[in-house]
Amino acid sequence: MLTLPLEPTDDRANPLFKDAESCAQWLKQLQLTNLQLAHSLLLTQINELTRFPMGGLERLNTLELLRDTVHYVQNDYAKKLITKPLPLNENELIIFFAIVQLWQAMALGYQRCLQAYMAGDKQLGKQGAFLCQRCLLYSGLAISEHLRTGYEFNTKLWHQLHGLYAFAEEQGLQLKEISDPLNGDLPRSSCHNIYVKTLLTCYARPAELIRSQLLLLDAWLTEWSNTVPVERSYTTSKGDALPLALDLAGTHGLQPVKLVAHSDSMRYLAMVPLSKLLRVKTIMLQQGKTPQQLELGGHSTAHECIELLTFLHQCWCEDNNTRFAVRNPGSQHAQLCYKPENIYAHLSGKAFKQAVQSASANLIAQKQIETFGRVLQDAPNKTRIEMEFPLETWHLDNESILGAKLTRVDTLGGRLSHNQLVALRLGDAETFMLGTTTWASVTRTGQLRIGVRYLPGTVHAIGLRTADVSMAAADNSAPGFLLQAVPALKTPPSLIIPRNWFQRGRVVEILHQNAEKQKATIGFSVEHGIDYERVSFTLV
Numbered sequence: 001m002l003t004l005p006l007e008p009t010d011d012r013a014n015p016l017f018k019d020a021e022s023c024a025q026w027l028k029q030l031q032l033t034n035l036q037l038a039h040s041l042l043l044t045q046i047n048e049l050t051r052f053p054m055g056g057l058e059r060l061n062t063l064e065l066l067r068d069t070v071h072y073v074q075n076d077y078a079k080k081l082i083t084k085p086l087p088l089n090e091n092e093l094i095i096f097f098a099i100v101q102l103w104q105a106m107a108l109g110y111q112r113c114l115q116a117y118m119a120g121d122k123q124l125g126k127q128g129a130f131l132c133q134r135c136l137l138y139s140g141l142a143i144s145e146h147l148r149t150g151y152e153f154n155t156k157l158w159h160q161l162h163g164l165y166a167f168a169e170e171q172g173l174q175l176k177e178i179s180d181p182l183n184g185d186l187p188r189s190s191c192h193n194i195y196v197k198t199l200l201t202c203y204a205r206p207a208e209l210i211r212s213q214l215l216l217l218d219a220w221l222t223e224w225s226n227t228v229p230v231e232r233s234y235t236t237s238k239g240d241a242l243p244l245a246l247d248l249a250g251t252h253g254l255q256p257v258k259l260v261a262h263s264d265s266m267r268y269l270a271m272v273p274l275s276k277l278l279r280v281k282t283i284m285l286q287q288g289k290t291p292q293q294l295e296l297g298g299h300s301t302a303h304e305c306i307e308l309l310t311f312l313h314q315c316w317c318e319d320n321n322t323r324f325a326v327r328n329p330g331s332q333h334a335q336l337c338y339k340p341e342n343i344y345a346h347l348s349g350k351a352f353k354q355a356v357q358s359a360s361a362n363l364i365a366q367k368q369i370e371t372f373g374r375v376l377q378d379a380p381n382k383t384r385i386e387m388e389f390p391l392e393t394w395h396l397d398n399e400s401i402l403g404a405k406l407t408r409v410d411t412l413g414g415r416l417s418h419n420q421l422v423a424l425r426l427g428d429a430e431t432f433m434l435g436t437t438t439w440a441s442v443t444r445t446g447q448l449r450i451g452v453r454y455l456p457g458t459v460h461a462i463g464l465r466t467a468d469v470s471m472a473a474a475d476n477s478a479p480g481f482l483l484q485a486v487p488a489l490k491t492p493p494s495l496i497i498p499r500n501w502f503q504r505g506r507v508v509e510i511l512h513q514n515a516e517k518q519k520a521t522i523g524f525s526v527e528h529g530i531d532y533e534r535v536s537f538t539l540v
Contacts, residue, residue, distance in 0.1 A: 002118070002167040004111045005160070006050075013051035020061040027069055039073050039098060042066070046105040056116030057123040060131070063109045070106060071182055074099055078148070082211060085415035086150050086440045087448055100145050107138035107160075129176035132168040132191050137180070139164060140198040147206040148214060150441045155251035165195045166248045166265075174230075184222045196225040196269065199246060203254040204315045207439035208451070210418060212300070213308050219297055227273045234268040241275035241317035243268040256319075275317040282309045329398050332427040334406060335391040338416060340498070340531060343423040344479035345389045347432055347461035348513055352479040396426060403435065403453040411446040419529035421496070422452060423459070434459040434481060434496070436529050455534065456491045457483035463511035464497060475500075482510070483534075494526055495537050502533045507540065 017023040026045075032038050046066065049059070080095050081088070088096060114131040117124040124131070139161050146153035168174040168191040177188045200221055206214060234243040234257065244254040249265035260266065281294050285302045292298045296305050337346050344352045392413050394406040406424070416422070416437055423432040435452040443449055464480035481496035497508070502525055510518045523536035 002114075002163050004115050006108065006111060006115060009053035009112075010051045011053060013048050013053075015045050015048040015052050017045070017049070017062065018052065018054065019058050020065055023062045023065050027065065030069065032069075032073065035073065035077055039077050039102065042070060042073060043098065043102045043105055046070075046102070046109055050105065050109050050112055055123065056113050056121040057127075059109070059116075060113045060124070060127065063106070063113070063134075066106075067182060070102065074102060078145070081149055083417070084149075085417040085420075087415060087442045087446065088149070088151075089415075096145075096149050096151065100142055103138050103142040103145060107135060107142065110134040110138060128171055129168070129173040129191065130178050132164060132171075132173055133178040133180070133189065133194065136161065136164050136168070136191050136194045136198075137189075140194050143198055144201065144218075147201060148211075150207060152441060152444045154444065158251045158253060161195070161198060162246070162248045162250065165191060169230075184219060186222055189222075192230060193222070193225045196228050196230065197221040199244075199254050199269065200225070200228070200316060203244065204312055205439070207441045208311075208418075209308075212304075216297060216300060216305075216308060217312070223295070224274060224277065227277060229270045229273075231268050231270055232266075233262075234270065241271040242319065243270050244316070245269075271317050275313065278309050278313045278317065282306055282313075285309075332396050333409070334394045334396050334404075334424045334426045336394050336406070336422055336424040337389065337391050338414065338420060338422045340421060340479045340481075340496075342389045343421065343432075343434070343481070344461045345385050346391070346423060347459065347481070349385055351385070351388065352463065354477045391425075394424070397449075399426075401454075403438065403451060405451050406449070407443070408448045413448065416440050416448065416450060417530055421529060421532040422450075424452065432459065434483065436527075436532075455483055455496075456486045456489055457493065459483055461513065464495075464501075465509040465511065466501070466506060467509075468503075468506060480510075492536065495520070495522070495535050496532050497522070497535055499528060499531055499533050502528070502535060508537075 017026045030038060030041065046063075049062065077095060078099055081092060081099075084092055087093075110131060113124065113127075114135055117128055117131055139157065143153055143157050143161070165174065174191040174195075177190050179187060180189050181187050183189045197218075201217060204217060206217075209217065231243075236242060243257050245257045245260045246252075246254050246267050246269070247260070247263070247265050248267060249263075254269065257268065281296065284294055285291070285296075285306050289302075291300055291302060291305045294305075300308075337343055341352050393409045395409055397405040397407055399405075404424075418437060418439060420437045421434070422437060423434050425432045433454055435454045438451040438453045440448065440450045460482045462480050462482050463477065465477045468476065478498045478501070480498075483494045483496065485491060485493045495508075495510075501508075502522065504522060504524060506522045508520055508522065510520055512518070519540040520537040521540055523538060526534040526536060528534065
């Protein structure tokens with residue numbers, strides 16, 4: 001039997017509205033220009049309403065009146081967290097926690113109605129599917145908010161979601177469609193739709209997706225979740241996508257079916273229909289159909305859609321144990337730094353300085369190199385560099401030849417974003433490897449966790465300078481990195497330059513650590529992140 005996490009109502013509760021009529025009047029005078037205040041008032045009053053003893057149908061009607069305003073305020077408030085690096089700062093955390101609390105407040109309000117339904121409230125006698133749908137919706141939104149922001153959620157949310165779906169299934173309500181005007185382009189949904197959508201979103205490695213991809217995923221699953229059955233048993237055929245398993249009595253989401261033992265509480269998502277849908281849409285895009293023609297939205301290119309469809313098929317429908325590069329469990333620590341200036345300092349043993357352009361200074365440096373083999377004033381000083389540019393200690397969770405998963409040992413440290421340049425040194429190694437973050441998230445203990453994709457080639461710190469008159473004098477010199485060729489992978493050498501420097505055909509001067517200078521012409525962009533561009537080049 002479903003157990004709802006509700007405290008008893010309290011006669012001392014005193015919300016500013018006590019029925020649907022007074023709620024409508026209160027909403028009319030609610031000022032939405034001050035977003036923080038409006039959000040705080042909604043959260044306080046909805047929590048107070050949940051404590052207040054009232055009839056189940058009146059409570060339901062009141063909550064329905066609140067939905068439009070709650071969703072509007074939530075969506076606007078969440079914009080303050082878009083593209084924020086992790087971990088969030090104190091003010092951002094306050095916003096994040098407030099958003100999650102308001103979704104949970106709505107979930108508890110509808111659970112209070114469901115509690116009355118379960119107790120035999122006659123006025124709610126035909127509202128079982130409606131109440132289960134709303135409870136699942138707001139429990140799912142609390143989970144989704146964690147996914148969008150990059151914070152690990154409490155497993156109690158899984159227990160709550162599974163329990164609600166199990167109740168709907170037990171009552172035979174899971175497939176009944178309910179009116180939901182806020183459900184995107186589809187004004188009707190069911191408990192099944194919401195449950196499957198939440199499960200698949202969590203299993204799509206959302207930390208690796210950028211905001212536009214998350215929005216696409218949400219829109220697609222709103223429509224596609226109907227195509228995925230939730231079954232009590234499964235059969236497989238050779239070559240077909242394997243089902244995904246979940247335990248209605250557990251505190252986890254989807255798992256590969258090979259890793260679970262069957263029990264009465266196990267359910268299985270049949271992935272064959274979704275696998276076919278993903279593959280057909282990918283093929284049709286490759287053949288020239290537009291995203292609009294395939295009902296994939298009108299704000300993304302065919303290439304972007306193909307990329308996401310392929311990624312989702314890998315997540316949901318392919319055996320993760322057969323990945324190209326097997327990841328081995330890690331048992332060592334790594335030292336890590338980020339930001340081009342910091343990386344340069346650790347690779348070269350000295351802080352980056354704006355390139356010296358005077359002929360006399362260059363002559364002095366050349367004579368020092370001829371005599372001592374190095375520029376004296378810029379001699380590496382490991383101790384000084386590590387004091388000025390401290391390294392962070394991370395635990396290596398696992399690693400492959402392509403990249404690694406790491407967790408910062410301390411809860412304090414810098415903030416990182418998706419597609420940011422990093423350098424790491426594993427164990428007792430003397431040299432650093434250059435990589436880029438593929439995802440970032442924060443654990444329940446407050447530690448930052450990241451995925452790193454290694455950039456190919458041995459890395460060397462270099463100085464970069466351009467004589468481009470369109471650039472300010474202060475911006476025409478910057479730290480950069482040279483990645484050597486990797487013959488085994490048939491990968492030519494490439495340059496890492498500042499993100500705003502890329503211009504095909506631009507000539508730059510490369511200053512090596514031995515003071516040797518070369519001129520190079522920038523070719524095409526291989527890839528880019530928030531603070532770098534990796535480019536091909538040709539020496540002049």
